[in-house]
Amino acid sequence: MSAPPTAPQKAPQNTPWTATALTLFPEMFPGTLGQSLAGKALANGTWALETIDIRDHAHDKHRTVDATPAGGGAGMVMRVDVLARAIDAALATLPADRPVIYLSPRGPRFAQAFARELVAGPGAIFVCGRFEGVDERIFQARPVTELSLGDFVLSGGELAAMAVIDACVRLLPGVMGDAASHADESFEHGLLEYPHYTRPQSFEGHDIPAVLNGGHHKQIGAWRKAAAEEITRNRRPDLWAAYQTRPTKGLES
Ligand code: SAH
Secondary structure, three states, X not given: OOOOOOOOOOOOOOOOEEEEEEEOOHHHOOHHHHOHHHHHHHHOOOEEEEXXXXXXXXXXXXXXXXXXXXXXXXXXXXXXXXXXXXXXXXHOOOOXXXXXXXXXXXXXXXXXXXXHHHHHOOEEEEEOOOOOOEOXXXXXXXXXXXXXXXXXXXXXXXHHHHHHHHHHHOOOOOOOOOHHHHOOOOOOOOXXXXXXXXXXXXXXXXXOOHXXXXXXXXXXXXXXXXXXXXXXXXXXXXXXXXXXXXXXXXXXX
């Protein structure tokens, strides 16, 4: 029997943008990331999500991952040896060359520009802390950088990791229906977004601003730009100051 003609060999599929979460609670994933836009994109392979149970990398029969802090004090600290093994396992998975990010209130604050940087790469490995955090030596022993969600303290890094992953995934090509829909969003031009309106035309005496009904795109653009500038100036002096030093200003830039 002759062999059936073989189809030309397909080039190997590119590995999608991949998030790997190192956690003591792998069952928390995908959580919110399994729903809506991120969930659909996860199901269709636009991105991939893996979890590594840090406890699987403990080396005693009690699967210990934490210990009391050197010098005394409250709480427990995640052990550097166990964490290093878990990170090594993550670094050995594909795609290669992914940054290792420890979610931590001490890190630089997460921002849209960093989400853009992350989606331009192959993905990221997220270390989710618990207890008082991790043994400081992990930062010397492995290429780990810190990233904060904001100036507050969560009880674990999982929610923070999910927030960062969500912000990245919605920027991946094909995840949002209309590619233009995040071009005008808050932070993309150094401004907060202008207000939105939809039906009904009038609600409890409040009307949609007339300019938005005129169909005059130039006027609408000018109104939105002015509204975005006003909101940013009033609410975020820090963004407003940075915006004013930009070479090109406004939603068209
Ligand atoms: N003792 C630490 C807080 C530990 S909270 C401190 O005072 O800095 C436990 C874990 O929650 C941390 O290890 C970290 O992974 C996560 N976490 C808490 N707040 C966070 C934040 N604002 N951003 C990112 N991760 C955070």
